[in-house]
Structure formats: C-alpha cells, structure tokens
Amino acid sequence: MTNVLRYGLIGAGMMGREHLRNIALVDEVEVVALADDFPESLERAAKYAPGAATHDSAEALLARDDLDAVVIATPNHTHVNVVPPAVEAGLHILCEKPLATTLDDARTLRDLGNASEKVFWVGMEYRYIPAVARLIAEVDAGTPGPLRMLSIREHRRSFLPKVRDWNRFNRNSGGTLVEKCCHHFDLMRRIVGREPVRIYASGAQDVNHLDERYHGETPDILDNAYVIVDFEGG
Template structure:
C-alpha cells in the first residue's frame, strides 16, 4: 500500500560526491525531509556531507541503509554502472528512490528498475534537472497549451568544453557510454517531455571518439549527433560533446519549431547555470525567462514532495523507458 507521510520523510543518501551533496543541500534547505543516514565509500565525502546534516548517521554501505527500516527513501548518486542494481535493491526492500541519471545503461536495465518500482508500488524518479529550470517549465507549458501549434522540429545541443574528471566515465562498461549518455540523455529527455513522449519511428546517428568514427568495443564517444524521427511526424536532432573547442565553457541550447511559432532555451556566455528562454513569432521574439535562479536541486525536492504526499508508483515513470530506448537506438544497440 502507498505510504502517506504527514511527517517529513526520512532519507538515506548513497554517494555524496559533489552532485550528491548538492542534492542533499537542496533537500536540507527545503525542510521537506529528514536527512537520516549517509553512506559513501570515501570517508572525506561522508565527512563533507555530514557538515550539511550533522544529525545524520554515517554508515558504510547500501546494505546498511536498507537495514534501517525507519527510512522512507534513498537518494542514489554513485557511478552509473551501479544505478540500476542499487535502485532495484532499494525498491525491492520497500524504499522509494531518487537516482542520478542515467537510471541504467540500457533500455533493458531501465525496464527492470521500472518493473521493480511498479511491483513495490514505490516512487521512482531520475534527476532530469533541466526540466525544472524556469525557462523549460515555461516552454513546456507553452507547448502543452498549444501556444506553439503543432511542433514539427526540435534542435538541441549540449557541448561541454571540458570532459569528466573521473576515470569511470571513460569505461563503457561502467558508464554505458560517453557524451551521449552523459549529456545527450538530457537532450532526448527534454525533447520527448515537451512532445509528450511520442513513440520512436526511426533513429540515425554518428558517433565519434578523438575525431574518428567510433569503432572499438569499450570505447566511449566524445562527439555524437543523432536524428530521431517520431511517430507524430516530428523530427528531433541532437548534438553533444566533451572537450569540443567551443570557444566557451559550454553551449547548451534547445529550440522547438511549431506551426504557431518557436521557443528557445539557451545558456548565457558559456554558463552551465544561467539560462534564458524566448518565444519566437515570425521575426519577433519575447523573453520568457532570465537568470539568476537556483534550479539545480529542484528535481530532488519535487521527488521529496511527491514522497511526502504518497510515494507510490507513478505512471509517468514509464516514460523513462522512451528515453532509454532512444539512447539504445542511437548507440545501435
């Protein structure tokens, strides 16, 4: 049965590197949950996390968290290869889960996690944080209300002039892929979310490593382009990269074109955090959103609020499989 939490949910955190601590800070500031326990193999990470929530218990492993029956949910921010198995363990034990992206390395693994959440009737969410920016919230609302008409095309890019600094990102067995898995997953999720998750009709892609087409097992890409033809007639084109000579720290942009106008979400001066959103009508434009805003932790807080209001399985969780299937197709899996 679904749990209803008049009290604040009690959470355990598995993995408290930079991203895990950032989400912990956001949840702590919101006051929506109790940070009850912290598990990290790095004593330094655990110590830093304990500064945010000094009342939390420090434990050694996921098994330790799962033995704490007073917990209601677990926040997972570990290397990608661990996500699906750890999420399934937590769900099977009766805990709701908030997981960093990717939820899993393949669509098959993603489906297994979703099945576990459905069977346990527990809330499962993934940290697709860009959905929660003010700009994308407004573009999504505009699209859903028909303000753009029938959206027939979308172009999305995410070029990061720096590659990841952790070795596991460059091991396909651990990461599931390179920049397409790391950055492209956000682009695909955003496009499908705005378009109401239509089914895929055809996918084509070109994937590169070090300037040449990827052709070896175990390698990960640092540049990828993909075209997604959707059953509703829309075409989505994405491009993403690590270490591209972009002339700035990052290029992040998503543009949607419809029969009644267009909309664009884009970063400012190479920023990873500051975005503007605009609506286009013919040759004119209207500003929808400007920085600054503190959006990075909003997805985690939204999960906590859902958990507090019930915490059962949400049918929207099924949509995670559409994004995973698109990634599989782009990789030729």
Template sequence: MVDKGTEMRNKYISRNSKFDYLPDNDRYLTLVEQPKYKFNIIGCGNMGLEHMRVTMLEGRASIHGVFDPNPKSFKLAKKQFSELSTEHTLVEYETLEMACNDRDVDGLIICTPNYTHIDIIKEAIKSGKHILLEKPMTTTLEDAHHIVQLAKKYKAVFQIGLQYRYKAIYEEAIHEALKRKALGDIKTVSIMEHRVPFLDKVKQWNKFSKYSGGTLVEKCCHYFDLMNLFAQAKPVQVYASGGMAVNFKEFEYGKEKSDIIDNAFVTVLYDNGVRTNFNLCMFSPLFYEELVICGDGGRLKASENEDFLSAGRPRNHLEVMLGEGKPSKITTPCYPKHIEESGHGGGTYYEHVYFVDNIEGKNTSTATVEEGFWSVVVGIAAEQSLKQGKAISVEEMLKEYGLLTYA
C-alpha cells in the same frame, strides 16, 4: 491557505542568518518549517552533495545518513552537513543494506555511478521506501527494462532524476508548447549543449563507456527526455555521428584508455512525424544550452548561458514568435538566485519539491520510470548508430533485446 509564492518567499527569509537572534516563539515570517521526512543518500560525490544541499533547502525533508565506500566522500558529506544543520549527526552506514533498511528513514536518494544502479536498486527496492534514482536509470536496455518491471509493482514513489525539465527555460517552454499550445502542432525540435569536458569522478568511471553507458547515455539522456516530451510520441529511428576530437584522447586510468566521445549530432524521428536533432560539444569554454521548437503556428527559442565572464547579461532567455496571428513575447525566465545556484539551474530543487509532493500524493510532472526508459533507449540507439555508421531502427533494436513490446 498560504499561496506557493508566499511559501517560497518565507522559506528564503527563514534561512536568513540575520534573524538568528530571534527566539523561536517570536518567529512568524521567519519560522523554519520542520522536516516531515528523513532521506538517506546512497553515493555522496558531487551529485550526492547537491542532493543534500537541496533537500535541506527545500525543507520538508532532512538527510538522515549516507552510504559511500569512499571514506573521503563521507568526510566531505559530513563537513557539508554540519554547515547545513545542527539538529543531528550525519549517520554513516557500513553497508548498503543498512542504509536501505533503516526503519527511521522514509526515502532513498541514489546517486552512485551509472553502472551500479541496477544492483543498488535490487537492494533498495526490498525496503519499500520511496526512491529517487539519478539519471540515467541504467547503462543497458536489459537493466532499464528490468527496473521498469520492478517499478510497476512498487507501491512507494519511484522517481527518475531527469530534472532538466524543471529548469526555468524548459518549464516555460513546456508551458508554451504543450500546455498553452502557442506554437500549434509541433513539427521540429532542436537542442544544443555546449560545455566543458566531463569532470573528475572517483575512479574516473565517467571516462569509460562500459561504466557510464557512453556520453550519449550518461550526459544526453536529459536532452533525449526533453525531445521525447516535446515530440509527445515514441522514437522510431535514430542516427548519430560524432567522435573524440579533443578531450581525453591520451587519457588512461588503470591501464585502460578512455573511449567516450566529446561531440555529436543526433537526429531522431518519431512515430507522429516529428523530427528532432541534438548538437553536443564538450570542449567549449562555457555552459550553453539552447532549445528551438517549430510548429505550424510559431517558433520558440530558449537558452541558458553560463560563460564565466564579468560582463553582465541574462542567464536565461525565452522567445515565442507567433507572427501576425497572436502576440509574441521575449522573456527572461528565472528562479530566485538561491534556488538557481543550488544546483543545475534550480532544476534539482524542484525535483525535490516534486519528490516530496509525490510522497504526499499530489499530482506532479516528474519523469516516470517509463520516460526514464525511453531516454535511455534513444541514448543507446545513438551510441549504436555512431559506432555502426548507420541509422538505427528502434523497433529492430528492441527486438534484438527481446523487448519488442516497447516498440
């Protein structure tokens, strides 16, 4: 049996254009694996195009068609697809129903604006096809709860796109903190994201909380998923402070003023006593993420940096400090360059690896629909805390929405 490392290496070789002169019957290491599955993409903006690239790179599936009401999005998707594959012409569906119910298709990748997820899922779930739903799963607790209920009865794969847990630094942090238990019992978790402002979207939906769920839901659900994962417990209290300090203060679209925040501090207390905090700044001239976990046996720090400078330094960093008890380590976790550059530091690639693995019945660490729900819970509680200027009891908030069974 070919080991996973060899598979990945051969996959890279098979896509090297300098071997294109070889006839098919003379290929071995350069043999291109034929896709087993066909996926449709619903929504082909930036994330839809990323999912297209990664699907074709991963290789076990291909993109069959797309649905997007914006003609320019389809035009760009068609252009990108023609550069990735010559096997067939990308299908353009006239309606969502047609895209969801094409009998030739095995799975649906949904990456439309956040506020549309609930209605699209209601249609997609009728198909019985495998579903990969981008984060956040919804913008409201009621809709998130509704999706959880739908997913419980769903026989096919229903995966939530919380792929940051597959970035190299977080993959290694999960191994050290949760599998190896190098830090002992985890007591505190701190995460930082400093980055450039929200990018442009069709109709600028991400500049308005009513469409995005708010910055702490839209962007930060990734980090709340990681905080929940490392805490290994349910959140009980959330306190946030923040505001609109720099970005989009004068921005208007359709005579509406932007209302999203660009900075925040969020503290979350868990029912096992673990304390966590999140530090967000969205007017920083770089992309920087940092994770610090402290346990009763050691401390872990991981970071990822993209600063656009010519001065060379490692993109990723991880250190595990264990004092005099065990060996400490300082490492540079990374994936092959072509995987890291395919999107979100390689996280999207492995999200697709595990999506196909899930379809094939293998055990994976993908985010469950329940975990997607709790990442939204923390985000919505943080948004409420910021607006109300007080700590939010998760139990009381869920009770307000008639969802006390989740507390």
C-alpha cells in the same frame, strides 16, 4: 518531530552532495543516514547533513528501519545493483540519471519501479528549469503552432573528474549520449508528446581525454555526436 520525511543518501560524491544541498531547502525533511565506500566523499557529504549516521555500504544503510526515502547517486553502472534492494526495503526512491547503462538493465529497473507502491523517480530535472518549463507550457498551449521539428544542441566542457575515474569509460557511464544527453532525449519526448520510432546516430572521440591513461587504458568517451530521432506521426 512529526510528519518528517526521513531520507538516506547512497553515493556521497559530487551529485550526492548536490542533492543534500537541495534537500536542505525543503521543510519537514531530515537526512538521517549517508552511505559511500569512499571515506573522503563521506566526510565531505557529512558537512551537509549534520547528525546523519554514516555507513560504508548501501547494504548497511538499507538495513536501517528509520528511513522513508532514499536518494541513489552512485556511479551509473552500479544502479542495477543498488536500486533493487532499495525497492525491496519499501522506500521512496530518487535515482540519479541515467537509470542504467544498458537497455536490459533499464527495463529491469523500470519494471521494478512500476511494480513498487512507492514513488520511484529518475532525476530528469531539466524539464523543471524555469526557461524550459516556460517553453513546454507554450508548446502545450499551441503558441508556436503545430510542432514540425525540435532541435537541441549543447556545447560543453569535457567530463569532470570523478572518484576512481569511473566516468572515463563507456562501460561505466553508458557513454556520453547516455550519461549527459539523456536529459535532452527526455526533453524531446516531453515537448513532442509522442514516442520515438526510429533513431540515427553517429559520433567520435577526436580530442578529449585521448592523452589520459587509467590502469593502462585510454578513455573511450565521445566528444562529438549527432542524433536524429523520428517520432510517431512524423
């Protein structure tokens, strides 16, 4: 094969498998390697990438010399450790959202991405949903007139189960407003076309996951919250 983009996948859980299904829809692309330290996830993912080599660590995958790009779909709090060696390996990178769980880590990874000569992309795909893309196009064209306020609301089920229950705690996920609502903040910035200057927020955990225990700990995930974002220019 010629002109084939050769992918590796780090993190073979639910989102990793979703990426494999999407990559399979693209021409001139080959998944050559998968990595995960949870054998069951690796086994499931291998079904979507026949012939791909499997590794039990990101380090082993990144040591390969036959990759052009890598998808990073590991738990949120691990990105700060997984992304830098992928950048150093000279690969194009698609990192699942959120980029990081703290501002300091996000800034560190942002700077690495900006300094890289390769594509560095975070998976904020909501802006490409057809209905949302149409909304963005209409706002950009001025169809609704001057934009004075933008409201986004989501009602959703509680967090899905994940390997080793990592997403039950804010220290791993970044919290509900980071793990899930980063999509909405991305849309706000894209639709408004300006940067935020002030944020007000409040939230609570009143129902979800309060009856669960993991190694003696109760999950601390917010199940309700509101955020008001003031943008440049009012």
